[in-house]
Amino acid sequence: EEHGLGPRWAQLRLVFFVEDRASSALVRDFRSKATFEVPASQLLPFYEGVLVLDAISRCSTASALPWFQELSGFLANWRKTNPAGVKGSLYVERKLLDCAVTGPRTRDAQGVVWAHRRRPLRKDAVAASGEAAGGWFRVDSIIEYIPPWEAFAHPRCGFYQDFYMVQWAAPHHNEDYSDLENGSESAVGATWEPDECLPETLDTLKVRAKRVWMKLERQRE
Structure with missing residues (x-):
């Protein structure tokens, strides 16, 4: 039974970095091209974002998530150019083994x-x-x-x-x-x-x- 959190409660947005503003960052939305400011701590590295999309794609509820459907084409294209797939183990080893x-x-x-x-x-x-x-x-x-x-x-x-x-x-x-x-x-x-x-x-x-x-x-x- 789902608890209503996770991808139903929060969503991932693909953005381009525009400007560093100390504790925040100015970014541009991939689809709408709109710019907005977000806390720097809420930005995920690109590869980590791909890992998120890959994990959600394996969920039975993925088709019911409008925001994921908007990014599913991006994920499909990434997989075509990276046939070996995502390597979560390597990412944890290099980025998260000494980080919580x-x-x-x-x-x-x-x-x-x-x-x-x-x-x-x-x-x-x-x-x-x-x-x-x-x-x-x-x-x-x-x-x-x-x-x-x-x-x-x-x-x-x-x-x-x-x-x-x-x-x-x-x-x-x-x-x-x-x-x-x-x-x-x-x-x-x-x-x-x-x-x-x-x-x-x-x-x-x-x-x-x-x-x-x-x-x-x-x-x-």
Whole structure:
């Protein structure tokens, strides 16, 4: 069952960069040619945008998305000139392995507020298994990772962030969360969580999960 977020809630627009304006950018729409200003943190690199379109094209609801239909011709032409297809594993390795795709206003333990991207990831601390502090629920492990373009189109995620399937520690490890909109359907006591809901003390575990995903994705590609 879909939660009404993801590509039904937000859309991708193909634009040309016109001018850098510090924390914002002036861009020109690919179709209408209109120019407008957007926060710089909301701009995706071109290849990442292609990854988004490719992920949505594999969804059963793609035909019901007017904005995607407007860009489907662009995606088809890109595929013709790039017969090898998209390489999400390579993109994660080169661009996201030391970067968290997070929320619009994510505050870290030092009080720094990050907008959509946080880098570099921490390498000096990992929360001990079962440890809880500062109001956080206890995390046992990170089972799985999916990149933001897959999460955006995923029925259990729906936001454009790094998402992780989190195995919760006792006393929640045996609870069935499958009826929740972000509950795992494959693991007991686990839910899908966006990066902004997981502290940076888990960064080492996040990177480990990203590497596992990269290995599996290379096999699928």
